[in-house]
Amino acid sequence: MRPHPAHPDVTDDPGVRPGASAAAVDDVDPTPAAAAAIGSAHDAAWFDALVREHGAAVHRYLLRRLGQAGRDEAEDLAADVLTVAWRRRDDVPDGAELPWLYRTAGFVLANHRRKGRPVPVGDVPEEVDDADPAVLAVADAQVRAALGALAPRDRQVLLLHAWEGLTGAALAEVLGISRGGADAALSRARSRLREVWAALDA
Amino acid sequence: MTDRTPTGTPGEGAAPRDEAFDRLRAADPSAGATTDLDRLATTARERAGLDAGAATAPDGAPGADGELAEVRVLGAPRRRPARWLQIAAAVAGVAIIGGGGYALGASGDGTTSGTTADAAAPAIALQDSSGQEMAASDSSAGGAAKMATDRAGSWWYGGRTVFTQQGLSSEAGTGTAWGFDAASVVNAETAARLAQVLGVPGEPRSEYGSWVVGSSDGSGANLTVSADALASLSYYDPARDPWASCYASAVDTPTTEDDTAGSTEPAPAECTPSGAAAPAGDAAVAQARDVVADLGLDPDAWEYEAQGDTGTPQASYVTLWQVVDGQRTGVSGNVTFVSDGVQSLYLPLAPLVDLGTYDVVSAVEAVQRLSDPRFGASGGVMPLLKGPVAAEAASAEPVGPESTEPTVPPTPTAGAAIAWPVQQVTLVSSRLGVALTSLPDGSSVLVPSYELADADGSTWSVVAVVDDQLDFSPVG
Numbered sequence: 001m002r003p004h005p006a007h008p009d010v011t012d013d014p015g016v017r018p019g020a021s022a023a024a025v026d027d028v029d030p031t032p033a034a035a036a037a038i039g040s041a042h043d044a045a046w047f048d049a050l051v052r053e054h055g056a057a058v059h060r061y062l063l064r065r066l067g068q069a070g071r072d073e074a075e076d077l078a079a080d081v082l083t084v085a086w087r088r089r090d091d092v093p094d095g096a097e098l099p100w101l102y103r104t105a106g107f108v109l110a111n112h113r114r115k116g117r118p119v120p121v122g123d124v125p126e127e128v129d130d131a132d133p134a135v136l137a138v139a140d141a142q143v144r145a146a147l148g149a150l151a152p153r154d155r156q157v158l159l160l161h162a163w164e165g166l167t168g169a170a171l172a173e174v175l176g177i178s179r180g181g182a183d184a185a186l187s188r189a190r191s192r193l194r195e196v197w198a199a200l201d202a
Numbered sequence: 203m204t205d206r207t208p209t210g211t212p213g214e215g216a217a218p219r220d221e222a223f224d225r226l227r228a229a230d231p232s233a234g235a236t237t238d239l240d241r242l243a244t245t246a247r248e249r250a251g252l253d254a255g256a257a258t259a260p261d262g263a264p265g266a267d268g269e270l271a272e273v274r275v276l277g278a279p280r281r282r283p284a285r286w287l288q289i290a291a292a293v294a295g296v297a298i299i300g301g302g303g304y305a306l307g308a309s310g311d312g313t314t315s316g317t318t319a320d321a322a323a324p325a326i327a328l329q330d331s332s333g334q335e336m337a338a339s340d341s342s343a344g345g346a347a348k349m350a351t352d353r354a355g356s357w358w359y360g361g362r363t364v365f366t367q368q369g370l371s372s373e374a375g376t377g378t379a380w381g382f383d384a385a386s387v388v389n390a391e392t393a394a395r396l397a398q399v400l401g402v403p404g405e406p407r408s409e410y411g412s413w414v415v416g417s418s419d420g421s422g423a424n425l426t427v428s429a430d431a432l433a434s435l436s437y438y439d440p441a442r443d444p445w446a447s448c449y450a451s452a453v454d455t456p457t458t459e460d461d462t463a464g465s466t467e468p469a470p471a472e473c474t475p476s477g478a479a480a481p482a483g484d485a486a487v488a489q490a491r492d493v494v495a496d497l498g499l500d501p502d503a504w505e506y507e508a509q510g511d512t513g514t515p516q517a518s519y520v521t522l523w524q525v526v527d528g529q530r531t532g533v534s535g536n537v538t539f540v541s542d543g544v545q546s547l548y549l550p551l552a553p554l555v556d557l558g559t560y561d562v563v564s565a566v567e568a569v570q571r572l573s574d575p576r577f578g579a580s581g582g583v584m585p586l587l588k589g590p591v592a593a594e595a596a597s598a599e600p601v602g603p604e605s606t607e608p609t610v611p612p613t614p615t616a617g618a619a620i621a622w623p624v625q626q627v628t629l630v631s632s633r634l635g636v637a638l639t640s641l642p643d644g645s646s647v648l649v650p651s652y653e654l655a656d657a658d659g660s661t662w663s664v665v666a667v668v669d670d671q672l673d674f675s676p677v678g
Contacts (some may be wrong), residue, residue: 022525044252046247047247047250047252048243048247050245051239051242051243051246052239052243055237055239055243055246056237056239056242058235059237059242060232060235063231063232063235064230064231064232067231067257073655075237075241075242075245077239077241078237078242078246079245079246079249080245082242082249082250082498083246083249083250086246086250086251086252087250136231138229138231139229139231140225140228140229142225143225143226143229144229146222146226147226158223158226162223162226162227162230163227163230163232190220193222193223193226194220194222194223196222196223197221197225198222
């Protein structure tokens with residue numbers, strides 16, 4: 001995982017937060033795990049910490065998949081993902097927040113791709129093609145061509161691994177499948193990528 | 203070229219170089235991008251309805267975008283089988299295929315049916331192997347689908363439905379399945395013969411597996427026999443398009459209307475077609491039957507519906523519905539007539555192949571299958587709407603029937619039971635027929651299926667063939 005960027009102007013201001021729980025240490029962003037350790041539920045303090053810790057990662061996830069045209073929307077959609085995290089705060093697993101957020105981001109992105117029309121949930125495909133190669137702002141033409149030649153599922157797995165750096169249990173969590181399934185899916189996807197790449201090289 | 207480092211060479215590292223993956227990783231489009239975390243945090247807090255404190259005044263209203271999908275999708279446990287999400291998608295298909303043809307036209311705006319006595323039973327719709335609804339090939343499908351989906355309150359509950367049955371039969375039975383022999387007709391000879399019938403000059407040529415006669419750039423008549431599961435025939439003659447004079451005179455300006463329809467018609471609003479009237483009503487149906495016979499197909503294998511008054515007498519439309527064993531199969535075609543003949547035509551050509559008799563489960567077992575992840579539940583839509591209700595539903599948003607302005611949702615009470623609606627459905631009638639579905643190899647079949655209905659007439663469908671005669675091997 002990438003280290004989160006430094007935020008010199010983040011302060012823990014108890015006056016901002018409703019609720020009884022206090023922040024942890026003043027000079028470190030309280031992680032959600034730390035907040036849980038203090039005995040708070042997933043309250044506003046927890047949410048603030050979640051946003052500070054993972055907001056940038058969610059934003060990058062969306063930036064990567066929205067292409068040049070969607071750069072402005074990435075932040076807007078990131079805010080949506082975090083809003084969902086608040087509404088579903090009891091679902092967000094302690095210690096595995098980021099995979100949950102990535103999974104949510106995938107659904108938010110898929111819905112957004114339908115131009116933001118409210119759609120009955122049945123129309124949201126189970127298989128989220130969160131990386132339309134035509135949209136990806138990938139400068140490397142061969143990489144773009146290789147991605148285009150892959151099945152959506154292979155693409156999804158590969159990008160989660162190559163760009164979000166997910167493996168193992170975290171990758172399985174985002175994909176919504178078993179650990180073994182995720183390992184196998186990644187192995188297959190990498191193998192397919194090599195095949196496609198070799199064909200492009202030829 | 204890829205320079206593969208031999209494995210096992212000491213000092214090179216254990217894994218062979220994977221140039222493809224390295225390049226992929228390096229191609230991260232977000233490299234160098236920054237996130238304004240303060241702004242993101244403020245926005246997220248506002249949308250979450252949390253007190254933003256010293257920042258801007260909080261806007262407590264929840265964003266509507268994405269909420270519909272988000273609320274339901276995230277409520278699903280992670281291991282839930284894929285099918286339950288597809289139920290509302292299946293809803294869309296049933297509205298198109300079942301009942302009286304055009305959803306809008308069913309209520310007596312002049313639609314003429316080609317059959318007199320017994321109209322065929324409605325088609326049964328199933329999902330195909332990819333989970334998409336098998337809709338009839340009809341360009342108006344999109345609009346009709348949206349309408350029924352919006353109106354049917356049952357879709358809101360997604361897959362949380364418990365099915366029971368009352369009074370259904372527990373007797374197993376048999377049903378006939380049908381395949382489509384597209385391979386026998388997708389060839390140059392068919393294209394050449396049909397081109398002669400429809401008057402398209404030229405020799406057939408192969409384009410991406412399909413056979414084409416005539417011009418492909420819109421400058422002249424075109425006939426195509428497509429290499430798809432139904433051996434679709436499509437024909438059109440731009441010169442006989444009643445709006446042809448409008449296109450010719452229109453300046454090529456980009457459309458300023460919304461792009462969502464995807465059409466780029468350059469016809470100015472004031473241009474109306476002129477010319478002799480096309481045959482309509484019964485005359486159109488009679489002509490359609492003649493066209494089918496001329497093409498070498500059996501006119502009695504189809505039901506015909508001439509669309510009522512379209513406001514343009516120069517063109518009339520007839521929809522054809524394939525019928526097998528007294529039931530519409532879901533396969534359809536259409537013909538556009540102008541005063542002197544056919545202007546455009548779409549018709550599946552593939553002859554039906556009798557695949558023999560299959561054992562089917564009883565209706566009671568079919569109900570159990572609705573809760574079986576291998577089969578899922580297709581359907582849940584109210585029967586087709588008529589007249590003004592349909593029009594109202596078309597403009598309604600799938601939020602709630604009484605919603606006018608968005609309002610802040612109520613604050614839940616601590617300790618109160620969490621609302622978790624589960625729909626209870628009691629199925630009281632069943633109909634065994636066939637449903638059009640596509641197989642992993644791309645072919646289409648009519649598979650024996652049940653249509654099950656509750657007392658209100660909402661229908662669900664499920665495949666009826668017994669487990670032993672289905673191949674459950676996964677794909678991919």
